[in-house]
Amino acid sequence: DASRCPSDTLLFEDELEKASNALLARAWSPGWSNANKALTTFINGPLIEYSKNRRKADSATTSLLSPHLHFGELSVKKVFHLVRIKQVLWANEGNKAGEESVNLFLKSIGLREYSRYISFNHPYSHERPLLGHLKFFPWVVNEGYFKAWRQGRTGYPLVDAGMRELWATGWLHDRIRVVVSSFFVKVLQLPWRWGMKYFWDTLLDADLESDALGWQYISGSLPDGREIDRIDNPQFEGYKFDPNGEYVRRWLPELARLPTEWIHHPWNAPESVLQAAGIELGSNYPLPIVGIDAAKTRLLEALSEMWQQEAASRAAMENGTEEGLGDSSESVPAAFPQDMQMEETHEPVRNNPLPVARRYQDQMVPSITSSLLRVEEEETSSDLRHSAEESSRAEVPVTANAQQNVGVTLNERMLQTTNRNAQTQYNTTMELRNVAEDSAVESSSGTRRERDGGVVPVWSPPASSYSEQFV
Numbered sequence: 354d355a356s357r358c359p360s361d362t363l364l365f366e367d368e369l370e371k372a373s374n375a376l377l378a379r380a381w382s383p384g385w386s387n388a389n390k391a392l393t394t395f396i397n398g399p400l401i402e403y404s405k406n407r408r409k410a411d412s413a414t415t416s417l418l419s420p421h422l423h424f425g426e427l428s429v430k431k432v433f434h435l436v437r438i439k440q441v442l443w444a445n446e447g448n449k450a451g452e453e454s455v456n457l458f459l460k461s462i463g464l465r466e467y468s469r470y471i472s473f474n475h476p477y478s479h480e481r482p483l484l485g486h487l488k489f490f491p492w493v494v495n496e497g498y499f500k501a502w503r504q505g506r507t508g509y510p511l512v513d514a515g516m517r518e519l520w521a522t523g524w525l526h527d528r529i530r531v532v533v534s535s536f537f538v539k540v541l542q543l544p545w546r547w548g549m550k551y552f553w554d555t556l557l558d559a560d561l562e563s564d565a566l567g568w569q570y571i572s573g574s575l576p577d578g579r580e581i582d583r584i585d586n587p588q589f590e591g592y593k594f595d596p597n598g599e600y601v602r603r604w605l606p607e608l609a610r611l612p613t614e615w616i617h618h619p620w621n622a623p624e625s626v627l628q629a630a631g632i633e634l635g636s637n638y639p640l641p642i643v644g645i646d647a648a649k650t651r652l653l654e655a656l657s658e659m660w661q662q663e664a665a666s667r668a669a670m671e672n673g674t675e676e677g678l679g680d681s682s683e684s685v686p687a688a689f690p691q692d693m694q695m696e697e698t699h700e701p702v703r704n705n706p707l708p709v710a711r712r713y714q715d716q717m718v719p720s721i722t723s724s725l726l727r728v729e730e731e732e733t734s735s736d737l738r739h740s741a742e743e744s745s746r747a748e749v750p751v752t753a754n755a756q757q758n759v760g761v762t763l764n765e766r767m768l769q770t771t772n773r774n775a776q777t778q779y780n781t782t783m784e785l786r787n788v789a790e791d792s793a794v795e796s797s798s799g800t801r802r803e804r805d806g807g808v809v810p811v812w813s814p815p816a817s818s819y820s821e822q823f824v
């Protein structure tokens with residue numbers, strides 16, 4: 354009885370997980386009842402101003418429903434229909450802002466379902482780009498960059514605040530997710546699969562299909578994704594999504610005393626301002642890990658190298674000398690760092706071979722005759738054909754005695770055929786009775802058993818296109 358076992362002895366969490374789980378417990382209330390409360394609160398509150406406030410980094414402007422959707426505490430259909438009901442009410446009242454907010458929110462729900470479509474039709478979308486030329490992009494394999502990004506020590510306040518919120522709460526505003534992932538791919542030029550894997554490990558609403566779609570979009574791997582040569586400056590993004598610096602001050606207390614004028618680019622602040630705010634760049638807060646201008650130059654160089662390799666691969670393919678360049682359809686992705694290895698199955702489910710052996714339970718409608726009886730019927734039919742062929746050879750009688758002998762022979766064979774048919778009908782009746790008894794015994798018992806001789810009823814389609822039980 355599990356109720357008699359103290360929960361402390363079950364070891365649901367180790368010592369290393371307790372601190373992180375305590376932070377998550379303060380931020381989230383799981384369960385279907387809490388999920389319904391969250392949905393009702395969002396529909397009756399932030400939804401009406403969703404179109405206006407969705408760009409703010411503050412989490413209070415979003416629905417916070419993604420973890421509940423991920424764990425099945427809410428269904429997409431329920432969210433869709435309740436929000437549509439609210440939209441109809443606002444439409445009758447002439448509330449245009451509310452209608453626009455609902456359209457934007459339902460668009461985000463639709464993108465979640467669109468990610469399922471992409472993953473179904475492109476099963477490898479979580480591990481390689483959908484645009485073939487991006488397999489030649491020279492990603493920077495730098496674990497130091499990766500560690501600084503994870504710990505929120507890049508020197509860019511909006512990026513660092515987002516990464517610290519992710520670790521503390523297991524959640525990020527969708528705009529902040531775009532900022533940190535774009536910085537990861539475009540500025541640091543780290544392999545996007547590393548970032549997707551870290552999101553999978555830390556997000557409460559981690560979703561393979563949605564995360565793969567998002568990272569493919571940011572890295573320019575989708576036909577309709579962001580331009581691969583586009584770099585978003587975290588400084589400008591900070592004043593767009595966090596104009597007053599409240600979000601940065603909440604998650605970066607070392608910058609809390611810095612004026613709003615410099616909150617998103619402290620490296621440009623005068624020394625007197627930094628001293629007054631108690632900030633020593635490079636000590637209690639890092640300098641930018643990579644300059645934006647240097648990142649743009651390096652990105653252009655990487656793109657030039659990518660196009661050169663892609664052109665060389667195409668030329669080698671046309672000349673038939675592609676083997677010297679390696680695999681043309683696949684490229685080996687950058688390996689994950691040792692501290693975050695991912696177990697992957699490269700063989701998709703749809704390519705697994707179908708089982709050859711079939712069970713009795715797999716057959717929907719057993720046929721009237723078994724395969725063994727069909728063999729006997731074929732032997733009987735072949736005997737009849739053989740007899741008919743032999744009888745047809747006596748076409749021109751020579752004497753009366755020969756004609757009489759042929760008649761006697763035909764009478765004997767017809768008698769033998771009659772006896773064989775009677776015996777076959779008897780055997781068929783007995784065999785069907787045995788099959789019915791075996792089927793009844795097998796269906797009444799919950800275990801499987803094999804018949805002697807391996808005789809399994811074979812499914813045969815009915816004569817009509819529908820079943821008689823629906824007539």
